[in-house]
Every structure is written in C-alpha cells, then in structure tokens.
Amino acid sequence: MSQTPDQTPELSEETARAAAGAEPTAEARQRHAELSEAIDQARWRYYVLDQPTMSDAEFDKTLRELESLEAEFPGLRTPDSPTQKVGPPPSSTFAAVQHPQRLLSLDNAFSAEELDRWAQRAIRELGQQQIEKSGFLCELKIDGLAIDLVYEGGKLVRAATRGDGRVGEDVTDNVKTIKPIPQWLTGDDLPALLEVRGEVFLSVESFEKLNESLVADGKAPFANPRNSAAGSLRQKDPRITASRNLGFIAHGIGAVEGFEADRLSQVYDGLARWGLPVSSHTKLCTTLDEVWDYIGYFGEHRHSVEHELDGVVIKLDQRTVQDQLGSTSRAPRWAIAYKYPPEEVNTKLLDIKVNVGRTGRVTPYGEMEPVVVAGSTVGFATLHNASEVKRKGVLIGDTIVLRKAGDVIPEIVGPVVELRDGSETEFEMPTHCPACGTELRPEQEGDADIRCPNTRSCPAQLRERLFHLAGRSALDIEMLGGQAAGALLDNELLTDEGDLFDLDADKLVQAELFRTKAGNLTANARKLLDNLDEAKQRPLDRFLIALSIRHLGPGVAPDLADAFGDIDKIAAADVEALTEVEGVGPTLAQAIVDWFAVDWHRDIVTKWKAAGVQMVAEERELGEQTLAGLTFVVTGTISGYTRDSAAEAITSRGGKVSGSVSKKTAYVVVGESPGSKYDKAVSLKVPVLDAEGFEVLLNAGPDAASEVARIGEDA
Ligand SMILES: NC(=O)c1ccc[n+]([C@@H]2O[C@H](COP(=O)([O-])OP(=O)(O)OC[C@H]3O[C@@H](n4cnc5c(N)ncnc54)[C@H](O)[C@@H]3O)[C@@H](O)[C@H]2O)c1
Numbered sequence: 169m170s171q172t173p174d175q176t177p178e179l180s181e182e183t184a185r186a187a188a189g190a191e192p193t194a195e196a197r198q199r200h201a202e203l204s205e206a207i208d209q210a211r212w213r214y215y216v217l218d219q220p221t222m223s224d225a226e227f228d229k230t231l232r233e234l235e236s237l238e239a240e241f242p243g244l245r246t247p248d249s250p251t252q253k254v255g256p257p258p259s260s261t262f263a264a265v266q267h268p269q270r271l272l273s274l275d276n277a278f279s280a281e282e283l284d285r286w287a288q289r290a291i292r293e294l295g296q297q298q299i300e301k302s303g304f305l306c307e308l309k310i311d312g313l314a315i316d317l318v319y320e321g322g323k324l325v326r327a328a329t330r331g332d333g334r335v336g337e338d339v340t341d342n343v344k345t346i347k348p349i350p351q352w353l354t355g356d357d358l359p360a361l362l363e364v365r366g367e368v369f370l371s372v373e374s375f376e377k378l379n380e381s382l383v384a385d386g387k388a389p390f391a392n393p394r395n396s397a398a399g400s401l402r403q404k405d406p407r408i409t410a411s412r413n414l415g416f417i418a419h420g421i422g423a424v425e426g427f428e429a430d431r432l433s434q435v436y437d438g439l440a441r442w443g444l445p446v447s448s449h450t451k452l453c454t455t456l457d458e459v460w461d462y463i464g465y466f467g468e469h470r471h472s473v474e475h476e477l478d479g480v481v482i483k484l485d486q487r488t489v490q491d492q493l494g495s496t497s498r499a500p501r502w503a504i505a506y507k508y509p510p511e512e513v514n515t516k517l518l519d520i521k522v523n524v525g526r527t528g529r530v531t532p533y534g535e536m537e538p539v540v541v542a543g544s545t546v547g548f549a550t551l552h553n554a555s556e557v558k559r560k561g562v563l564i565g566d567t568i569v570l571r572k573a574g575d576v577i578p579e580i581v582g583p584v585v586e587l588r589d590g591s592e593t594e595f596e597m598p599t600h601c602p603a604c605g606t607e608l609r610p611e612q613e614g615d616a617d618i619r620c621p622n623t624r625s626c627p628a629q630l631r632e633r634l635f636h637l638a639g640r641s642a643l644d645i646e647m648l649g650g651q652a653a654g655a656l657l658d659n660e661l662l663t664d665e666g667d668l669f670d671l672d673a674d675k676l677v678q679a680e681l682f683r684t685k686a687g688n689l690t691a692n693a694r695k696l697l698d699n700l701d702e703a704k705q706r707p708l709d710r711f712l713i714a715l716s717i718r719h720l721g722p723g724v725a726p727d728l729a730d731a732f733g734d735i736d737k738i739a740a741a742d743v744e745a746l747t748e749v750e751g752v753g754p755t756l757a758q759a760i761v762d763w764f765a766v767d768w769h770r771d772i773v774t775k776w777k778a779a780g781v782q783m784v785a786e787e788r789e790l791g792e793q794t795l796a797g798l799t800f801v802v803t804g805t806i807s808g809y810t811r812d813s814a815a816e817a818i819t820s821r822g823g824k825v826s827g828s829v830s831k832k833t834a835y836v837v838v839g840e841s842p843g844s845k846y847d848k849a850v851s852l853k854v855p856v857l858d859a860e861g862f863e864v865l866l867n868a869g870p871d872a873a874s875e876v877a878r879i880g881e882d883a
C-alpha cells in the first residue's frame with residue numbers, strides 16, 4: 169500500500185559517465201554553493217514567510233541549473249543539497265509534527281520530450297503492457313499549498329503543512345476553520361487511519377479581494393493566489409484563516425489502515441464517498457496521446473477552472489505499478505508534473521506614465537523592463553487610474569509581479585516589497601494634461617477617473633479620435649495611421665476632425681511627411697486623398713461610430729441609422745425618441761443628445777456636409793427569404809406596382825401569393841380602390857397594407873414578420 173522513498177537518485181547516461189570520473193572543479197563548487205544558497209533562501213521566503221522574492225520561473229530555472237551541475241559533478245549531490253530536499257524545516261511559529269508517511273514533491277516536465285522521457289522510462293522498467301493496463305491518471309496541478317490531514321476513525325485529529333517532507337507545522341486549529349475540509353468523515357466503511365494529502369487554495373477572485381483589503385489596511389499584498397493561500401493558512405490566529413474563504417481538494421493519501429484499493433482512481437472514489445472534496449477534472453487516459461489532449465485542453469481552459477493551476481500531474485493509476493517504480497528522496501517516479509508556461513514573472517517597474525485617451529481620460533500605465541510572459545514580450549501594462557495604483561501599492565522602481573493570463577491583457581499584480589532598497593518613489597498623478605497643459609479634473613464629483621477637459625483641441629485626444637475615425641468599423645481610411653495623424657496635427661492642418669474632408673493637395677504638401685524631395689505629393693499622400701474621397705460615401709452608421717460619441721459602437725449604430733435615416737434627424741431627436749430604437753438605453757440616448765448639444769460637435773457635421781459627405785442610411789440589402797412563411801393576397805393595384813410586379817416582389821423575397829383571404833395566413837396588399845377581398849380582409853381582421861405599408865414591409869428585412877404583425881394590430 170505504501171510507497172517507500174529510496175535514496176537512489178535517478179542517473180542519466182550523462183550523469184553515469186560523469187560519475188565515472190570528474191572531480192568537481194573549484195568553479196563548479198563555487199557556483200554550486202551560490203545556487204544552493206539562493207534556493208534555500210527562496211524556499212524560506214516562499215514556504216515559511218509566504219513572501220517570495222523570486223518568481224516561480226526563476227526559481228525553477230535556478231533549481232534546474234543546480235540539477236544539471238550535479239549531473240555533471242555527482243560529487244556535489246550531497247544529502248543536504250537543495251535538489252534532495254522537499255522544502256525547509258518548519259518555522260517556530262507552529263508546533264512541529266512528524267508525518268505518518270513522508271510527503272514528497274513532484275518532478276517536473278517543461279517540454280514534450282521531458283514528459284516522454286518519463287513515460288519511456290516507466291515503460292522500459294515495467295513493459296508497455298503493464299503501463300497501458302495501469303493507465304495515466306491526469307489531474308490538474310492545483311496552485312496552492314500542500315496539506316496533510318490525519319483522520320482516525322473518521323475524525324480529523326491533525327493537519328500539518330509539508331515542511332521538509334518528514335516534519336511539518338501543526339496547523340490543525342486553522343485547518344478546522346476551512347469549510348470544505350470535513351472534521352468528521354461519513355460512511356460505514358471508514359478506515360481506522362487515513363492520511364489524506366491535498367491542496368489548500370484561494371480562488372483568484374478571493375485573492376484579489378484579499379489583496380485589496382490588505383493594501384487598504386496599509387499591509388503588504390500577497391504576490392499570487394498560492395502565497396495568499398499559504399499566508400492565510402499559516403496564521404497564528406485561526407479566526408483570520410476562517411475569514412479567508414479557503415478551498416481544498418484532495419489529491420493523494422499516505423498511511424492508511426482498513427482500506428484497500430488497486431487504483432488511485434478508486435482511492436479518490438473512496439475519499440469522495442467519505443465526504444472529502446476531490447477534483448472533477450481528473451481523467452484516466454490509456455495512451456500518451458490522450459494525455460496530450462488533456463494537457464492541451466486545460467492549457468486552453470486554464471482560466472475556467474475554479475482554482476489556479478500551473479500544470480497537469482500525470483500519475484500511473486495502478487498502485488502496484490506505483491510501488492514497483494518507487495520514489496527518489498524528493499519525488500515519486502510514478503508521477504510527473506507537466507508545467508504550463510509561467511503566467512507570472514517578476515520585472516522592474518521603471519516608471520509610471522500617463523496616457524490621454526480618446527475621451528480625455530487620463531490613464532496611468534507602468535513602463536517595465538520588457539519580459540516574456542505567457543509567450544509574448546510585455547513592456548507596458550495599464551494601471552487604470554490613480555486609486556488603482558494606490559490599491560496595488562506599487563512604487564516606481566519596485567520589482568513587481570507581472571501577470572499575463574492567456575489572451576488577457578497584462579496586469580501588474582503587486583510589488584515585491586522585500587526587494588525595496590529605499591530608492592523607490594511614489595507615483596503622483598499629474599495635475600495638468602501632459603499633452604496640452606490643461607488642468608485635469610474628474611468629469612463628475614466622485615469619479616475615479618480624471619480627464620483633460622480640453623476635448624476639442626487637446627492633441628492627444630484629437631489624435632486618438634482620428635485613429636478611431638480611420639478605423640475599420642468607422643470610416644476605414646487606410647492611410648490615416650499614427651504617423652499621418654501626427655503629421656496633420658504637428659503641421660496644424662486640422663483644428664479638429666471637422667476639417668478632415670477639406671484636406672487637399674495644397675494643404676498636405678505643407679507637411680514634410682506628405683512631400684517628396686522635389687516638393688510634390690508622395691504616393692501615400694495621394695492615396696490618403698483618395699481614401700478620404702471614398703470615405704465620404706460611407707453609410708450613416710459608420711459616421712455615427714466615427715464621431716466618437718460615448719457608448720455608441722458598431723453594435724447599435726446600424727439600428728440607429730436605419731431608424732432615423734439621416735444625421736439631422738438623429739441630431740434633432742430627444743432621449744425619448746432615441747430610446748425607441750432597440751439597443752439604445754437611456755445612457756446612450758443621453759450621450760447622443762449631449763454630444764449634439766456641443767457647438768463644435770455640430771460644426772463637424774456641418775463642415776463635413778459642406779465638403780460633400782452624405783451621412784445617410786444604407787439601403788438595406790434584402791435577404792432572399794425575408795418574407796418566408798408569410799402569405800399575401802394582392803388586390804387592386806398599388807401605386808408604383810402592377811399586380812404582377814407586386815407578386816414578383818413578394819415571391820422573390822420568399823413570400824407566397826394566394827388567391828383567397830383566410831384569417832390564419834393571409835396578409836393583404838390592397839390598391840387605391842378597395843375591392844371585395846379588401847372588405848373580406850377587414851372583416852377577418854387580417855392585416856391590410858397600402859402602398860406605403862407595402863414598401864415598409866419589403867424593406868423590413870429580417871423583421872418582416874414582426875412588421876406585419878405590427879400592421880395587423882393597427883388593422
Ligand atoms: N518563487 C520562489 O521563490 C519559490 C520557492 C520555492 C518553490 N517555488 C515554487 O514552488 C514549486 C515547487 O514546489 P513543490 O516542491 O511544492 O513542487 P511542485 O509544486 O512543483 O509540485 C509538488 C506539489 O504539487 C502539489 N499538487 C498540486 N496538485 C497536485 C495533484 N493533483 N497531485 C499531486 N500533487 C499536487 C502538491 O502539494 C505537491 O506537494 C515550483 O513551482 C516552484 O517554482 C517557488
């Protein structure tokens with residue numbers, strides 16, 4: 169039942185060769201001492217103080233270097249080397265307890281080759297068949313701290329941290345406050361003794377809340393959810409632990425009496441039966457290909473899991489196989505942790521600067537020493553606003569923890585307070601706009617954001633608006649990029665975007681960017697003028713987006729354009745009329761009204777019109793099937809249509825034409841002079857359409873059916 173760790177370290181071929189001779193050089197000894205010292209230090213800070221100063225990636229790299237040094241010079245691999253240890257001895261804050269059975273760490277695989285090497289070694293030792301019969305139990309590697317629970321006769325009698333693997337810290341009182349950990353197991357087949365191993369963790373959400381309140385109380389925030397879980401558990405006062413919303417998942421057992429199971433997966437079934445939380449994400453795989461699928465899947469869905477995870481643990485499921493493979497002094501040979509690329513790294517916060525956005529919002533952002541995180545190089549991260557900077561507690565010059573979770577934008581998590589040397593300085597939000605010098609202020613009292621109120625001519629805002637206006641979803645002006653916008657502003661060719669369509673060759677040639685050496689327009693400048701000409705023809709919805717009206721985006725612009733038809737009607741509409749359009753709420757409606765209430769905004773529209781811009785709604789492209797499911801009776805003639813052309817307009821849109829009116833299906837199109845079918849329709853209360861109604865219907869697009877229903881209500 170038990171796996172006894174032996175003391176034989178795994179020897180690679182290289183190591184074996186090295187073992188044959190090589191005395192460690194003085195240089196190697198020196199490096200070994202440095203690395204060992206660094207690792208011991210890091211482990212102390214990480215496991216005992218819960219305040220690491222190294223990132224996990226750095227730590228792993230350092231440990232790797234030490235391992236390969238020892239592979240080259242096995243004489244350096246003494247029993248007290250950090251490579252042979254699981255962690256530091258327990259701190260004096262808690263009573264020391266001996267674990268019934270040793271707790272081990274896990275070996276890591278950082279690449280496909282390393283994982284494959286692990287599997288091949290097991291296959292070599294026990295044979296393909298036996299490994300396949302065992303299967304690979306794939307689990308998520310929960311990013312928390314290891315805990316050892318001892319149940320006697322179903323009662324929780326002791327809980328301890330991992331410590332150095334043999335002796336841990338007694339945290340029973342604290343663990344008793346963790347809700348998901350049962351103090352009593354339930355069931356009629358409870359083992360006399362059960363040592364449960366598992367992970368205590370904090371969800372990302374709880375972690376963020378906790379850090380927020382720590383900073384608010386003037387305390388140092390935790391670097392990541394793992395450290396915050398450890399810090400929350402390892403409290404002198406269990407009441408603090410109780411307040412931290414810690415989670416728990418079991419992922420193994422140690423000593424046990426009165427329970428037998430052939431497979432680890434069956435052990436988990438037992439634990440679950442007795443009321444211990446086990447992971448719902450565990451999967452038994454037969455082949456390495458399946459293991460890879462599992463790794464790939466959770467690599468992508470890493471952030472939809474209830475806890476943080478830093479990899480996948482692959483375990484051989486059959487317990488006899490586990491016993492046969494045994495363990496090294498540090499880790500079992502029957503399991504391996506495949507690590508995902510780190511999403512958290514440490515870097516230096518060089519400066520905090522501010523950016524002035526399209527709506528004048530002034531946003532601080534961190535400028536950092538560029539680092540690779542989650543596969544891309546990151547040098548900047550937004551800090552949102554001044555109170556966010558305070559909340560995170562970062563100072564300029566700090567070493568900070570930078571996090572980039574998948575596709576999510578990079579985020580500064582917090583400072584590594586221990587690494588401060590006193591030279592760090594506090595960020596001060598500027599009082600005046602860095603772009604135009606205007607005094608900054610919140611738009612409304614109590615807003616967290618402050619803005620540059622010089623909306624019209626602040627070059628930073630104007631530049632952002634030009635960017636936005638030239639974008640694909642707005643006017644799609646390809647040649648109006650950052651450089652061109654800069655040149656237009658620097659040469660004062662625009663007071664605001666109202667002058668955009670008045671740009672011509674004479675104006676552009678004044679800017680160096682648009683001028684050849686011979687003093688002619690460059691090809692790009694000519695293209696810009698062509699772009700502008702084309703842009704004049706864009707439909708109203710695209711212009712609505714281009715105006716930078718707050719809350720007005722591509723989602724609602726087409727509906728607004730359709731409902732009003734041209735820009736003047738929108739400018740004249742009040743909140744009530746605007747909110748009648750689907751998707752337009754009171755906030756957007758008010759923003760539209762406010763926008764048109766500003767003189768220079770209205771001037772933009774006037775100037776654009778004078779330059780030949782139309783700003784009318786696009787003719788709807790009618791889908792083939794818009795009238796599908798509807799039946800029509802055509803009677804008389806409708807102005808602009810003959811019976812035949814009206815029937816054709818209906819059938820070409822998927823509608824049916826019928827000879828008789830019936831209450832259920834017929835929708836009637838009438839001419840100027842009511843006839844018998846018209847009377848019948850009226851008596852049956854079937855919708856009746858006149859020439860105008862017919863047009864509306866044909867142009868109703870996908871909403872034809874509801875349009876008819878609406879007319880039907882009137883009839
Ligand atoms: N930043 C630092 O200064 C620093 C210092 C020390 C350690 N560390 C980090 O801590 C980790 C090393 O610590 P470690 O020795 O605990 O090794 P580990 O975290 O790589 O793996 C072993 C641990 O994984 C945990 N685990 C989570 N899910 C599991 C599952 N499903 N099955 C089995 N075990 C599971 C167990 O608690 C086990 O003890 C590395 O990520 C390292 O970077 C960082």
Ligand SMILES: [Zn+2]
Nearest residue numbers: 601604620626
């Ligand atoms: Zn400004």
